[in-house]
Amino acid sequence: MESNKTPYYIYGVNGPVIHVRGGRSLPRMSLVYVGKQRLFGEVVSSQGDESVVQIYEDSGGLSSGEPVYPTMEPMSIRLGPGLVGGIFDGIGRPLARIESMAGAFIAKGINIGALDEEKKWRVKLLVKDGDAVKGGQIFALTNESGMIEHRSMVPNGVSGVVSGAVADGDYTVMEPLAYVEDEAGRKTALTLSQLWPVRTPRPFAERLPVNRPLVTGQRVIDTLFPVGKGGCAAIPGPFGAGKTVVQHQLAKWSDADMIVYLGCGERGNEMTQVLDEFRELKDPRSGRPLMERTILIANTSNMPVAAREASIYTGMTIAEYYRDMGYHVALMADSTSRWAEALREISGRLEEMPAEESFPAYLPSRLAGFYERAGYVDTLSGKEGSVTVIGAVSPQGGDFSEPVTQNTQRFVRCFWALDRSLAYARHFPSINWTTSYTEYYNDLLPWYKQNFGEDFPELRERIVALLNEESSLNEIVKLIGSDILPDDQKLVIETAKVIREGFLQQNAFHEHDTYMLPGNQMAMLRTILRLYDGARQLVSTGIPLRLLSETGIFSVLERMKFGLGEGRKPEEFEQQVDDALDRVRRANA
């Protein structure tokens, strides 16, 4: 602990920005405790004998002359078992323990670490005395939750020979389990936990190509705009377009091993909802509660703004830590715009020169620094792991030309543009199929052919072509109505409507429709195109499309998703399509 005597004192206070004087300037990004209440803060700049500190709590009550205690260490988080299933604030403090200490409202000056230091974990050691180990190597296993085996790693930079290894048994996160002695004779204790400075990316052996998708069970994403494991995707959209619901859906149903859900400057009730829901909902693969693979970081919009700025680094560090154990982690950041605004607010208080829309000029480099920490890697422990980043963007007024959206677009390769007009029509997820894109598609194609079916690329291309054709036909329909169109064009419009309403739309709150297996997604595509091909043939022989529409087969396919969810077989629907086509054909023979 820092000493009680310190030459440093508060000189000025401007919101969360504190000017500190009294000694040599403090190292940038080092941690300090400010004032008698010992509020947590970080040095953001230094000049001569003055250092500027941003504090992570409300600055009310601080006065000039109060002492400031420097630690000279960067801001770090203690990583170890006990993170999974927990909810933490932007600087990694466990909110549940804060509640039991301070009640329903968050009090100031509570300095506690992320992990419960009393709790004992059942540990299985993988090393014995005399073994040679190096940084990143897994040396102990703990059952952290029903779904996650915690693999404790030798801290980075530590290597040597193991001595004093304990027997398997119950230990806390702080108890030494063994010692590592290096060539110079220095001994380092190995514990279940390790400190890591949040703003520093954790090292790995090698970056691997992104060639496996994150399978989400969301039809529009899996078939049209997939993101790779280890990739980055952005979800921009105006308010009410459903960003948060998409994030929740991905957190619930995607096939990642772990989810780090970062509520950055968003609503408190949304975090409560995630907490409540994820305890109830079961993972479709393992049948365990989703909370057993989830870590929540909650820095809601009314919590201190500087902690909001730090929260994405806290979340990323935790994600990287589990990646290093060999897990596929998905980091949901909702919303990166709130983070950028925190950056802007602090920059304004520091009186820095503003750039576009008064965001600081370093916004793009900070965004790049965040998104570049995603990736699919060979870890130091010889396993494969990945961090996939899904960042929500909340552009002002829904205008995608604003700086955060624009700069984010430079660093992500998958862009799910949410559309206000689709949301107004309650077309959810409101991912616009003409303005969204993914650059991962070609890298993922071999996987798709293997797992979705050889015909996947063809089906996808035909679906996209139909949607495109519809949108150009719609220009005409807007002017003259659809009655005037020839039957083959009417058929395009009818089929595209089935694709839009039956396939692309997915009801997140419908018991059976919230998630769809890849096999069923493919079956839907095949059935829709089977109808289209059959109908085209009918129309080409001069049979009016109206007769086919009147069989109601189009609306049967629009509701096919509910039927599949209830357990009906795809073949039934194919049969219905064939029957309808036959009936019409025979009636007009």
Next chain:
Amino acid sequence: MRIEYTGLAEINGALIALDGVKGVSYDELAEITLRDGSRRHGRVILIDGERVVLEVFEGTSGIDLKHTGTRFLGKPMTLGLSEELLGRVFDGTGRPIDGLGEIYAEERRDINGPAINPVSREYPQSCILTGISSIDATCSLIRGQKLPIFSGAGLPHNELAAQIVRQAHVIGQGDGAKFVIVFCAMGIKNDTADFFRRDFAESGALGRTVMFLNMASDPIIERILAPRCALTAAEYLAFDRGYHVLVVMTDMTFYCEALREFSSSKGEIPSRKGYPSYMYSDLASIYERAGLIHGKPGSVTLMPILTMPGDDISHPIPDLTGYITEGQIVLSQELSRKGLYPPVSILPSLSRLMKDGTGKGFTRDDHPDLSNQLFASYSEVSSARSLATVIGEDELSERDRLYLKFGDELEHSFITQGMYEPRSLDQTLDLGWRLLSILPRSELSRVSDKVLDAHYVGASRDGGQ
């Protein structure tokens, strides 16, 4: 004994600066004595060594550099709280203005309440029925929600808010006695405040209403403090006294303008349209105080009213509000011009909490389905209408004509209702299904066959067979 500092270094807008001040803390309250002996109050907003900048609540007119005494009170701004708040009227800083004297305070609290720990929140799920069809069916209000009304100049947002206050009740709970209103006026005209006061009096709600009034002519610093006082009172009544509190705040646009004026006098770098870059965080510190807490009986439900400048929903004020609140009720000039009341524009209106507070076990099983289908069908109406203006109604297809009919009926019999006409949920939902039955059954693709079998009452089945 506290020192009184004589003289000021600078006066700028609502701010004054003093030099040579020691040991003052951020957010501390100060008492300022003018040359004529009158008193004002201020708060520390910047400390720079021995220079201290204060905001003056009552404004700086009449203050001079030389003959002004400043005494720091050593505490932040607090509001006195007890159940005696009910039935009283205060100004924006929480001083009584109804001539009945100070209240007896059981405790005093900092008006910048700390944030609710997300772990302690309880997810809001009890639906409040407002008796207004367009809100109950498609944009349900939930207890503990923050649901603003986005309005425009000349629209009846005050009437709508008053009607909601009159009619609101929770299903299956006759706890009207524990229901109270906190009304916060920011920069509004006296007539508007009078309208609310009269309406509360007529419906017998005045005795369980707390009013914080900051009129258009009152100082802007008080306007910034008013919602904070109101919410501190609301939190106390809800979480300490177990009341269900509905907070009506009008008009957030004037609040934001006060914030902008204050920010520019501090010399801060402006962001979009001159509003300060921290406006999102500032609005969040107000809106996020709504909610429910585990193990506490009361609730704070927030209904802010804002007029969208130029009816522009992407203006920073509605935009930032919409990103924080859990949905919005949007009023439309177009419907109002047609003479419809309440002019609730269904498509852009949204209640985010509705999905978890309606339907099976909450309201009626078919409620979410109906709401989904109403939205989807109504959104088709506008394309049919624009087509009709191009090619004429006669040339429309049968389907488009039905949509036109559906749209008109919806607006005239569903959205429209009397100012003193509460509709029960059953009335509203049954009316909704009746309207949907104008359309062919095959057009209702959002609803499963099972639900349609139970509720579809139209003549045409499956594509008009």
